[in-house]
Amino acid sequence: MDAEYWQALCDGDRHASLAAVRRLRSSGLTNSQVISEHILPAQRRVGDLWLEGAWSVAQEHAATAINEGLIHWLGSFSDPPAAGRPLVLVSCLEKESHALPALIVSEALVEAGYRVNYLGGAPEPDDLLRQVLRLKPRAVMFSASLTSSLGRQKRMLNQIRSLGLPVIVGGQGFGGDGSRAEALGATAWCASPAHAVALLETLPERTERLPVPEPTMADEEAAWIEEHRAQIAGYVVAGLRDADHFSDELARSSRSWLVELEGLADHLVGCLSAALVTGDETIMVEAHSWLARVLTARDVDTVLLVEAWSLLAESLRGHPLARAAVASAASYAEQAITDDSDDRPA
The missing domain is CATH 3.40.50.280 (Cobalamin-binding domain)
Known part of the structure; x- marks a missing residue:
């Protein structure tokens, strides 16, 4: 990845980013090479920096907007x-x-x-x-x-x-x-x-x-979840904020990540409906692992996830397939925390 282009992207400097890509193209790289060797690796790094808590959502959005503009510009040279x-x-x-x-x-x-x-x-x-x-x-x-x-x-x-x-x-x-x-x-x-x-x-x-x-039972439960997705995510967020044993944890972590909490809960709910319609249970494992990384990067105890799964299950009464999927994910979360505790030095 070109250093000048990456620095311009970090600075949110659209003009400097374009100048760097112009130089790369003038050096003989094709549009595909500029995209695959520079823009795509940079975009992946942008996502990683947000995941690691080093970049805010605003920084990630600014860099992404610049990269989209650069790809449009490169595309203008295609026959x-x-x-x-x-x-x-x-x-x-x-x-x-x-x-x-x-x-x-x-x-x-x-x-x-x-x-x-x-x-x-x-x-x-x-x-x-x-x-x-x-x-x-x-x-x-x-x-x-x-x-x-x-x-x-x-x-x-x-x-x-x-x-x-x-x-x-x-x-x-x-x-x-x-x-x-x-x-x-x-x-x-x-x-x-x-x-x-x-x-x-x-x-x-x-x-x-x-x-x-015709929709299956899993499809119907997923459709209900999607219809009420905002309310379910809101219930999980409210429960986490109100839980006595997490209020101090949330207050201590006074970073801007708290404004992301609703989006994280929404992602959790969406992964549940995706797991139902695809029949792919690994989606819930992936969701747990991804959210655990987000919380760890923001210095938040991942035991918060166990409470999140519990709150999600509470909102799914009358939907047995969804509750079973959440129960499986909660069991995985509890086991992961137990394993992590066992690995820590006494």
């Missing part, structure tokens, strides 16, 4: 695709605001000669479906960085599949293989922008028109 080339619609999933990965895929497709309709982050589902029906694209591609954005997507993906259009998905939220993608009804899962381009060369232009499946 326009021929009018007769296939059209691909690229979008984030509903409620997924991390648009940079989808933007990178869009630019890779343009560079490969495809026409692209890029919808960006957090599309409105009905508008997206209208766009699909109007454009009748070669394929629809979705990006998800957060696993917590998967819980409300199954019907959307299956509705597009029912039209006979290939649906390709990718991003960290889908994990390291195609199992979650398959569970949600996607045609294929891609591991990288290059993989996405390769899939378009091999997938049929139209697929079998599969009927939208």
Whole structure:
């Protein structure tokens, strides 16, 4: 990663960042090389710095906005695709605001000669479906960085599949293989922008028109969770703030991370609905491990997570599958804390 570019990004200096990328491009690097060797590593480091508590949400958002602008600028040098080339619609999933990965895929497709309709982050589902029906694209591609954005997507993906259009998905939220993608009804899962381009060369232009499946009990519980997601997350946050044995802990950690608590609880709830619709229990383990890292980096005792799982379970009365998933995660959390205590020197 280029040092001058990284420093400009840390400073939130849009002009200096652009100057550094101009220099990299003038040195002979292709657009793809600038993105893969500099912008992507920098964006990963930005995410790590937030996770480690070294950067605020505002700093992370500022750097991400600069990187998105740089990718748009690099894309302006691509030759326009021929009018007769296939059209691909690229979008984030509903409620997924991390648009940079989808933007990178869009630019890779343009560079490969495809026409692209890029919808960006957090599309409105009905508008997206209208766009699909109007454009009748070669394929629809979705990006998800957060696993917590998967819980409300199954019907959307299956509705597009029912039209006979290939649906390709990718991003960290889908994990390291195609199992979650398959569970949600996607045609294929891609591991990288290059993989996405390769899939378009091999997938049929139209697929079998599969009927939208009837919702399962797990789907229905996940839908209820998504409908009441804000209230459930609010219940967890309120419970944590009011718990006598955590009030001192929360007060002592007077960092700005407390304003992030609602977002962390929302992520927890979203991961639960994602685990239900995909049938992937590892999502809850991943959610625990991720949140434990966030709390540790902010100098907060991870026993807070056990209380969070308990509060979440309280809000799920009448939803046995969800409660079972939470109970499993709570058991994992308690065991992890016990193991950590056993490993500490006496």
